[in-house]
Amino acid sequence: MLSAVKSRLPSRRPPGSAAATDVAYPASDQEPPGAKASRLQAVLAGMSDGVMMMDADLRLVEWNSRFPEFTGIPADMLRVGLPLEDILRAQALAGEFGEVEVEAEVARRLSLLRAGGSTGAIERKRPNGKVMELRRNPLPGGGFVTLYTDITARRQAEDQLRQAQKMEAFGHLTGGVAHDFNNLLMIVLGNLDRAERLLKDLDLDRAGQAIERARTGARRATTLTQRLLAFSRRQKPELQPVDPNALITEMSDLFRQSSASKVVVEFALVDQPWMVMADINQFEIALLNLVINARDAMPRGGAVTIETAKVTRGTQSVPASFPVPGNEFVQITVRDTGTGMSREVMARAGEAFFTTKEAGKGTGLGLYQVRDFVKQAGGHVTIESELGVGTSVSIHLPRLPAQAEDPSADPSAEGDQLAGRGETIVVVENEPDILAYTAEELELLGYRVLRAQDASSALTILENTPEVKLLLTDRGLPGVTGQQLATETERRWPDLPVVVMSGVPADTPPRGSLTRPEIAYVTKPYTIPKLAGVIRATLDARPRAADAGRS
Numbered sequence: 001m002l003s004a005v006k007s008r009l010p011s012r013r014p015p016g017s018a019a020a021t022d023v024a025y026p027a028s029d030q031e032p033p034g035a036k037a038s039r040l041q042a043v044l045a046g047m048s049d050g051v052m053m054m055d056a057d058l059r060l061v062e063w064n065s066r067f068p069e070f071t072g073i074p075a076d077m078l079r080v081g082l083p084l085e086d087i088l089r090a091q092a093l094a095g096e097f098g099e100v101e102v103e104a105e106v107a108r109r110l111s112l113l114r115a116g117g118s119t120g121a122i123e124r125k126r127p128n129g130k131v132m133e134l135r136r137n138p139l140p141g142g143g144f145v146t147l148y149t150d151i152t153a154r155r156q157a158e159d160q161l162r163q164a165q166k167m168e169a170f171g172h173l174t175g176g177v178a179h180d181f182n183n184l185l186m187i188v189l190g191n192l193d194r195a196e197r198l199l200k201d202l203d204l205d206r207a208g209q210a211i212e213r214a215r216t217g218a219r220r221a222t223t224l225t226q227r228l229l230a231f232s233r234r235q236k237p238e239l240q241p242v243d244p245n246a247l248i249t250e251m252s253d254l255f256r257q258s259s260a261s262k263v264v265v266e267f268a269l270v271d272q273p274w275m276v277m278a279d280i281n282q283f284e285i286a287l288l289n290l291v292i293n294a295r296d297a298m299p300r301g302g303a304v305t306i307e308t309a310k311v312t313r314g315t316q317s318v319p320a321s322f323p324v325p326g327n328e329f330v331q332i333t334v335r336d337t338g339t340g341m342s343r344e345v346m347a348r349a350g351e352a353f354f355t356t357k358e359a360g361k362g363t364g365l366g367l368y369q370v371r372d373f374v375k376q377a378g379g380h381v382t383i384e385s386e387l388g389v390g391t392s393v394s395i396h397l398p399r400l401p402a403q404a405e406d407p408s409a410d411p412s413a414e415g416d417q418l419a420g421r422g423e424t425i426v427v428v429e430n431e432p433d434i435l436a437y438t439a440e441e442l443e444l445l446g447y448r449v450l451r452a453q454d455a456s457s458a459l460t461i462l463e464n465t466p467e468v469k470l471l472l473t474d475r476g477l478p479g480v481t482g483q484q485l486a487t488e489t490e491r492r493w494p495d496l497p498v499v500v501m502s503g504v505p506a507d508t509p510p511r512g513s514l515t516r517p518e519i520a521y522v523t524k525p526y527t528i529p530k531l532a533g534v535i536r537a538t539l540d541a542r543p544r545a546a547d548a549g550r551s
Helices: 002-008 035-046 066-071 084-093 102-114 152-200 204-232 244-250 252-258 280-296 343-348 366-376 411-418 432-444 455-464 482-492 528-540 544-548
Strands: 050-054 060-063 120-125 131-138 144-150 239-242 263-268 276-279 302-312 328-336 380-386 390-398 424-428 448-452 468-474 498-502 520-523
Touching: 050 066, 066 144, 084 102, 152 204, 239 244, 239 280, 244 252, 244 280, 244 302, 244 328, 252 263, 252 280, 263 280, 276 280, 276 366, 276 390, 280 302, 280 328, 280 366, 280 390, 366 380, 366 390, 411 528, 424 432, 424 455, 432 448, 432 528, 448 455, 455 468, 455 482, 468 482, 468 528, 482 498, 498 528, 520 528
Parallel strands: 263 302, 424 448, 424 468, 468 498, 498 520
Antiparallel strands: 050 060, 050 144, 120 131, 131 144, 239 276, 302 328, 328 390, 380 390
């Protein structure tokens, strides 16, 4: 059809250079010469999209005035028969494809087009910031037609809508977090006050119980912040062999404390369960979230049952079409006798920020975090619920091969592995209480600790104390950050190992950070054994050149 159109054109004029005219033709089957070409010209000129038509030899046949405007090609270079290669080269030179090697990029795109691999719709951001949608479709006689649509305004509107939805979600989140944190702070502060009074009366047993309850509240506060962090960014899991029964048994008191007085927590644990590979901390958070959700679904009381089972593919629990690899799984189910969920609620139960609780009563991140944990562990989550009967949530985690189930670590040797050997280390922390706690505990482990509350003080210590073997710094220091301090330390003392502490875990170090093997990251809140383990491993792995001291 296009060749026929070309043959009818008496002379080539850019589309849009002449307006369409209303001409009355005789009522007959024979149209005046050029009528179809004129109509095509009028259609192209009136389109808001850019249009480019190429023939089977990849030469330009038709275009409209929007085409050069939307592609960055000079309008005066366009002509019938212009090779596509020249068009692509002009775009590459104009920066339409980003920073590329021009001839290589032209060859790549030509090869893709000749192979028919560049069809459908794609988006491209132009150097001027405009967002274009390209829709390329083949023509019956060979070649193709490409439409260029400016979708910048649409994308901006979508971004604004997403931002509004995000702000609304965080508005709901704020109330839930404040409610949960206030409860946890009451547990921590109230029990510490009680412990103080009991210690004055020398009632050591009851004081110890109060301190343990305060510690439990603090741990729950930690899980809440980690729940938020799991939503805001993907945390790298620390996978290790886990016995689900042992984990649940250790958490049994916490499950009961998390439940209302009218809620009974029961356990039905399989004998000798298989081991699984998972992040213990995230596993604990997931189970606690399920128990709390079950509790909240039973305002008048009821029973929460935590079950474990060994299941195989092809059974009722794990059908053949199970959407994750593996044949053997450990199934952990949390079942309640609460209000249940409708199909509509079940369909949205795993969405971030979705909650059926009253404002200020929950974050809506519980099931989202459960699904995220299970996905990272290579498993699957199923939910069964019936209104007025209750809900059961089942986690299926792949069985760990038997040869990998027995960790080789010797727990009895842990103290020796964490102990210092008289090494001098610099601890940089702007919070005085955290600095004092960390330094005193590390000194008890056998380290000589020099303290600093900012980067400037730390650099002064490093300059005047050549025997320092390691720098331990908080990442979020005011002014010169801990990350900047670590980078400066690497520049001036490249053999000095560095450990960075941060309240925000990340999969990878931030852009511009250290890349040498001595760098290590510790997530706050940390336990002293965890911190000491990282310090010991970092010191033991340091280059031998560090033993010669610094100059």
